[in-house]
Amino acid sequence: MTMQSRLANTLRLAVLPLALAGAFGAAHAQEADAPSLTPDEKAAAKKIYFERCAGCHGVLRKGATGKNLEPHWTKKAADGSTQEGGTLKLGQKRLESILKNGTEGGMVNFDDILTPEEITLMAKYIQTTPDVPPEYSFKETLDSWKIIVPVDQRPKKQMNKINLNNVFSVTLRDTGEVALIDGDTKEIRSIVKTGYAVHISRLSASGRYVYVIGRDGRLSLIDLWMEKPAVVAEVKIGFDARSVDTSKFKGFEDKYAVAGSYWPPQYVIMDGDTLKPLKVVSTRGMTVDGEYHPEPRVASIVSSFIKPEWVINIKETGQILLVDYSDIKNLKTTTIESAKFLHDGGWDASKRYFLVAANASNKIAAVDTKTGKLAALVDTAKIPHPGRGANFVHPKFGPVWATGHLGADVVTLISTPSDDPKFAKYKSHNWKVVQEMKHVPGNLFVKTHPKSKHFWADAPQNPDKELAESVAVWNMDDLSKPVKVINVAKDSGLPETKAVKRAVHPEYSADGTEVWISLWGGKTDQSAIVVYDDKTLAVKKVITDPKMITPTGKFNVYNTQHDIY
Ligand code: DHE
Numbered sequence: 001m002t003m004q005s006r007l008a009n010t011l012r013l014a015v016l017p018l019a020l021a022g023a024f025g026a027a028h029a030q031e032a033d034a035p036s037l038t039p040d041e042k043a044a045a046k047k048i049y050f051e052r053c054a055g056c057h058g059v060l061r062k063g064a065t066g067k068n069l070e071p072h073w074t075k076k077a078a079d080g081s082t083q084e085g086g087t088l089k090l091g092q093k094r095l096e097s098i099l100k101n102g103t104e105g106g107m108v109n110f111d112d113i114l115t116p117e118e119i120t121l122m123a124k125y126i127q128t129t130p131d132v133p134p135e136y137s138f139k140e141t142l143d144s145w146k147i148i149v150p151v152d153q154r155p156k157k158q159m160n161k162i163n164l165n166n167v168f169s170v171t172l173r174d175t176g177e178v179a180l181i182d183g184d185t186k187e188i189r190s191i192v193k194t195g196y197a198v199h200i201s202r203l204s205a206s207g208r209y210v211y212v213i214g215r216d217g218r219l220s221l222i223d224l225w226m227e228k229p230a231v232v233a234e235v236k237i238g239f240d241a242r243s244v245d246t247s248k249f250k251g252f253e254d255k256y257a258v259a260g261s262y263w264p265p266q267y268v269i270m271d272g273d274t275l276k277p278l279k280v281v282s283t284r285g286m287t288v289d290g291e292y293h294p295e296p297r298v299a300s301i302v303s304s305f306i307k308p309e310w311v312i313n314i315k316e317t318g319q320i321l322l323v324d325y326s327d328i329k330n331l332k333t334t335t336i337e338s339a340k341f342l343h344d345g346g347w348d349a350s351k352r353y354f355l356v357a358a359n360a361s362n363k364i365a366a367v368d369t370k371t372g373k374l375a376a377l378v379d380t381a382k383i384p385h386p387g388r389g390a391n392f393v394h395p396k397f398g399p400v401w402a403t404g405h406l407g408a409d410v411v412t413l414i415s416t417p418s419d420d421p422k423f424a425k426y427k428s429h430n431w432k433v434v435q436e437m438k439h440v441p442g443n444l445f446v447k448t449h450p451k452s453k454h455f456w457a458d459a460p461q462n463p464d465k466e467l468a469e470s471v472a473v474w475n476m477d478d479l480s481k482p483v484k485v486i487n488v489a490k491d492s493g494l495p496e497t498k499a500v501k502r503a504v505h506p507e508y509s510a511d512g513t514e515v516w517i518s519l520w521g522g523k524t525d526q527s528a529i530v531v532y533d534d535k536t537l538a539v540k541k542v543i544t545d546p547k548m549i550t551p552t553g554k555f556n557v558y559n560t561q562h563d564i565y
Contacts (some may be wrong), residue, residue, distance in 0.1 A: 003158035035092065035124035045125035048118060051197070052110070053126075055215070056565060059263045060295045064315055064341040065359055065383075066107060075127040095123035096358040106383055106406045106441075108461055112499050112522070125532055136217075136238050137266050141277040144236035149223070151273055159227040162189055165558040166510040167224065169201035169210050172552040174523040178212055179223070180229050183509050183556065186531065186541050188548065190229045194220045199242045200553060204272065205253035210557075217241040219259050221275055224557070233275040235396045237261055237268040241298075245310060246272050246528055247325055248303035255324055260298025260309050267298050267312060269328055279328055288318035288337045299342050302354055302563075304369045311354045311367060313342040318358060320374075321366050334372045338365035346388030347563050348401050348416040355401055355414070357384040364403060364414060366431065376431035378414055383407030386507070387445035388565045390455060391416070397434040398426030404443030404457050411446060411457055413479075437479050440467050445505045447565060451512030451532050453477060460502035460520065468502050471517060473537060484537055488517050490527045491539045498527055502522060510558035518551040527551055 037045065042155040050059075056066030063069065076091035090098075099119045102109035110119060160162065166183030172191070178198055180190045197212015202211045210222040210229075217238040238261025243473035247256040254272040261267065269279040283296045296316040301308055306325040318340040324332040338358055342365070345356030353375055354367045362382050368375040373542045386403035392401045396518035415429035419526070442462030448455045455474040462468045472482035488503035507516045515532045528544040529551055559565065 013085060015302060016451045016469050028415060034071060034128045037124060037128065040523075041121055042125070042128075044118075045121050046131075046463075048114065048122060048124050049125060050240070051215075052113065053122075054262070055536075058105075058295050058297070058316070059130065059133055059240065061214065062293070062295060062316070064297070065343065067105070068210060069126045071127055071129055080250065081509075087205070092120075092123050092127070095126060096120060096416050099123060102463060106461065109365070109463065133263055135237060136261075136266075138274065138277060138280045140269055141235065141237060141280060144234075145276060146234045147232075147274055148230075148234065149226075149232040154223055155225045155227075158196045158225045159322060160189075160225075160229070161562060163510075164207065164224050168507065168516060168562075169212065169222075169555045169557070169559075170518070170529065171198045171522070171553040172549050173197050176214065178222075179548055179551070180210075180224075181529075181543065183514075185439050186543050188543075188545055190545055192222055192229070192231055194218065195236075197354045198553075200244065201555040201560065202245050203555070203557055204246050205248045205561070206558055207561045209254070209273070209502075210555075211244045211246065211259075211552075213237075213241050213244040213259055215240060215242070216257070217261060219244060219257075219270075219271075219275060220515060221257075222251065233273075235268075235270065235275045235277060237270075237277075238266065238306060239263045243301040245296060245301045245303045247310075248305060249308040252308050252325065257327070258303075258312070258323075258325075260301050260312060262297040263295070265294075265296045265298065265314075267301070267315075269325065270348075279331070281323075281331065283317070283321075284312050284314075285317060285319070287316060288339060288460070293317055300344050300356060302345075302347070306369050307372075308418055309369065311356075313345065315341045315343065315414050318342060318361075320356065320365065322367070322369070322372055336367060336372075336374050338367075339363045344388070345386055346401070346565055347391075349562060350390040350418060353416060355403075355416075355492070356388060357386055357403065359383050359385065359406070362407075364412075366414075366416075372375070375417075378433060379429055379561070380412045380414075380433060381405050381408035381410050381436065382413055384412065385444055387447075388563070390446045390448045390565055392448050392450075392455065393423075394434065394479070395477060397424045397429050400434060402446050402448075402455070404439065404446045405441065407441060409439055409441050411439050411443065411455075412436055435472060435479060438481060439472055440464075442468065447506040447515070448538065449508040449512035449534070449564065452508070454515075454534055454537075455479070456506040456515055456517075458504050458506060458517070460504040465500050468500050470517075471503050486532070488530050489519055492519055492530050492542050492544075494519065494521075494526050494544070496545070497521055501525070503530075505553050507554040507556055508534070508559055508564075510556055516556075520550055520552050523550055529554065 062067040175387040195218025196216040202540040243260040312321040320336040322334040339361035489501040501521040
């Protein structure tokens with residue numbers, strides 16, 4: 001496709017009656033000297049902004065993982081200068097260069113994602129005043145709710161012969177689908193239509209249902225017991241979303257589901273097996289610095305095993321909410337101050353502490369779900385990005401939880417507490433960074449497995465193509481350096497392409513013997529998942545199929561259901 005036709009395509013797509021396009025339609029008065037855009041250009045830019053930029057910079061462009069992009073500093077001063085009252089102004093040229101080449105602060109280059117025309121357009125767009133999207137009420141959530149197969153018409157037992165424990169739910173990012181891949185045979189069992197650019201899949205406590213949340217706020221419930229697993233219920237919980245979980249505490253297993261929305265900033269509590277909305281709760285409020293924030297987005301959510309509570313991490317405010325779901329009519333919430341901006345995280349090995357990245361503060365916040373208090377705020381290297389992190393017993397420091405970093409060339413190991421008397425001698429290390437393993441910047445995900453002696457880390461956001469296409473593997477008996485750096489793109493045997501084939505998101509098979517890594521390239525390029533033997537680090541299988549386009553996150557049913565990482 002030529003660059004012109006790509007832009008034309010984008011323009012055509014932008015005028016589609018997307019709920020989102022409508023959502024972002026309420027125009028505000030434009031500042032006099034902002035670059036002018038035709039209505040079609042503006043619609044195209046809005047669509048690109050939502051799909052590529054809003055996640056990091058926010059719809060109001062106030063900044064979070066990415067910088068503030070409000071006109072007061074994106075737009076040059078009226079006299080064309082790049083300084084005004086001591087504030088640096090960016091202007092068209094500088095913005096185009098940032099979009100094209102990325103920044104050292106962690107923003108990737110967009111020249112292999114956007115055309116030059118789209119880059120010019122986006123540089124203009126972000127000098128205009130952001131529109132404030134509309135709200136999304138309980139009624140609209142309820143109106144969007146669809147039961148495709150009612151509970152009483154669903155199978156009473158598993159109707160297929162798939163080893164469900166070892167199914168991988170794989171995000172096909174650019175097609176708005178997930179592929180359900182049989183981990184034993186490596187065959188695609190079903191490709192399911194879902195929301196746009198699905199973010200994560202999470203499992204019901206029972207292991208039967210997969211909850212899949214799209215960036216467009218569409219939540220889909222997939223029943224793995226059907227002969228061919230398919231969506232049985234759906235609801236749109238907002239315009240922009242990233243997280244979902246169910247109630248997992250004893251006696252409440254899968255009674256409720258909860259999904260977090262980026263816009264509007266709120267979370268929705270639903271029936272677990274039908275997704276019928278029950279309650280919408282706003283997350284607007286004060287930051288840990290005592291300032292009101294209009295867009296405090298819901299980042300990661302997990303369900304506690306110790307109490308009937310969800311841990312809901314609010315990005316912009318830096319507040320961690322413990323939401324007690326035992327009485328949702330009289331909802332009780334504990335608000336724990338931590339740091340900004342909260343993003344992703346995972347459990348320690350005991351599943352008592354949840355560790356979440358406060359990425360702009362270069363900290364990991366640890367919540368004690370037993371006492372309902374902050375256990376620690378641990379200083380780390382720049383921009384921690386754990387995914388769910390990884391737990392193992394360090395030969396020198398005992399139980400540790402690991403996070404990688406987008407902005408630093410290390411993997412950080414933090415000592416975590418344990419009630420096991422054999423680990424008592426490590427107590428003095430708890431909540432300290434005990435080791436930084438040398439890696440490269442641009443890491444997104446780390447992974448290990450209780451049955452493995454290996455530790456895997458990717459680097460898909462690294463500006464160097466070779467590094468972005470590779471993963472590093474350590475032997476956990478000696479963590480001084482990676483035992484091997486594996487070029488996954490080369491191992492796949494896929495043809496060379498202009499787009500980088502980012503090696504992303506290592507995920508173990510249920511028995512811990514294989515590691516699956518996605519190759520995330522261009523939408524029109526051939527994609528693959530490369531399966532490695534965890535013991536020998538040799539390629540076991542390259543899964544590739546014309547229908548499997550842009551695979552990113554992969555969620556093994558058993559490991560996700562039991563939070564094994
Ligand atoms: Fe993610 C987890 C937000 C970009 C793949 N991502 C998360 C979580 C959040 C989040 C809040 C935690 C969810 C939870 O545990 O409840 N991600 C964001 C963004 O805001 C951001 C930076 C920009 C955006 O527009 O979305 C972003 N994420 C990406 C990607 O570009 C990735 C690499 C590819 C993709 O498919 O979009 C990506 N994010 C993932 C994956 C997880 C994730 C695979 C789950 C990791 C896990 O193992 O649980």
